[in-house]
Amino acid sequence: MSNFLDYEEQDGIVTLTMNRPDERNALSEEPQMLEFVTVCERLKRDTRVRVVILTGAGSAFSAGGNIKHMRDKKSFSAGSPVQIRDAYRNGIQQIPLALYELDVPTIAAVNGPAIGAGMDLSCMCDVRIASDRAKFASSFVKLGIVPADGGAWLLSRTIGPSKALEMMLTGETIDAEAARAIGLVTKVVPHDNLMDEAMAFARKIAAHPPLTLRLSKRLLRESQHVSLATSLEIAAAYQALAHYTQDHDEAVAAFLEKRSPAFTGQ
Numbered sequence: 001m002s003n004f005l006d007y008e009e010q011d012g013i014v015t016l017t018m019n020r021p022d023e024r025n026a027l028s029e030e031p032q033m034l035e036f037v038t039v040c041e042r043l044k045r046d047t048r049v050r051v052v053i054l055t056g057a058g059s060a061f062s063a064g065g066n067i068k069h070m071r072d073k074k075s076f077s078a079g080s081p082v083q084i085r086d087a088y089r090n091g092i093q094q095i096p097l098a099l100y101e102l103d104v105p106t107i108a109a110v111n112g113p114a115i116g117a118g119m120d121l122s123c124m125c126d127v128r129i130a131s132d133r134a135k136f137a138s139s140f141v142k143l144g145i146v147p148a149d150g151g152a153w154l155l156s157r158t159i160g161p162s163k164a165l166e167m168m169l170t171g172e173t174i175d176a177e178a179a180r181a182i183g184l185v186t187k188v189v190p191h192d193n194l195m196d197e198a199m200a201f202a203r204k205i206a207a208h209p210p211l212t213l214r215l216s217k218r219l220l221r222e223s224q225h226v227s228l229a230t231s232l233e234i235a236a237a238y239q240a241l242a243h244y245t246q247d248h249d250e251a252v253a254a255f256l257e258k259r260s261p262a263f264t265g266q
Contacts, residue, residue: 014043018054036099062118092149096124110131157224246264
């Protein structure tokens with residue numbers, strides 16, 4: 001592991017912090033990318049985890065790729081076209097495959113600039129809450145490259161094709177309020193309150209049965225690319241699983257008895 005991600009768990013809520021503040025949490029080395037994959041595998045297996053918060057240490061969420069590496073033809077910029085393609089496939093493209101497809105609900109707490117791959121990383125999460133110091137840019141065009149980390153696919157599904165294309169073709173940086181106006185983030189909060197707000201939202205989610213949270217997210221993900229009939233079939237199967245849990249019985253009993261439920265993840 002590259003020790004890029006700090007992992008902290010409390011009451012079923014995991015906070016992942018990108019911890020290279022001196023490098024503005026840039027995504028530049030394959031070990032960093034594969035650390036996301038390893039962590040997501042851990043989160044999948046740990047049924048106690050109900051919500052994940054992703055944030056950055058220091059002044060930036062993530063500055064994206066390392067421009068000096070591009071200049072020096074290092075890391076993902078090294079070698080022949082085939083080698084560069086494989087470096088992307090085996091490196092940064094592993095992050096969206098792991099993070100976006102994670103069953104556990106995810107919140108990006110965007111503490112500062114989220115630029116290029118950094119913005120795309122925030123779009124791999126389900127919800128984005130931004131500090132008033134956050135900035136966003138799909139800046140690849142300004143460097144003569146394309147968003148090869150899944151950014152085009154993610155951004156168009158987050159803010160719509162027209163706005164996504166506008167951001168991609170201009171490369172312009174927008175502030176947190178502009179990001180909220182186009183639906184890129186759901187909420188903008190004072191910088192010093194960011195993690196408290198993200199944690200409060202995470203607790204609202206985590207108050208519900210863990211399996212139901214994962215099934216609900218998976219149902220939404222699958223429903224985005226299948227027919228209504230297929231979505232209904234998946235929903236029926238997931239509902240059968242949910243009905244057979246102890247947490248479902250507890251939820252029903254608590255509702256009828258007018259008390260707070262106590263969920264166990266069973």
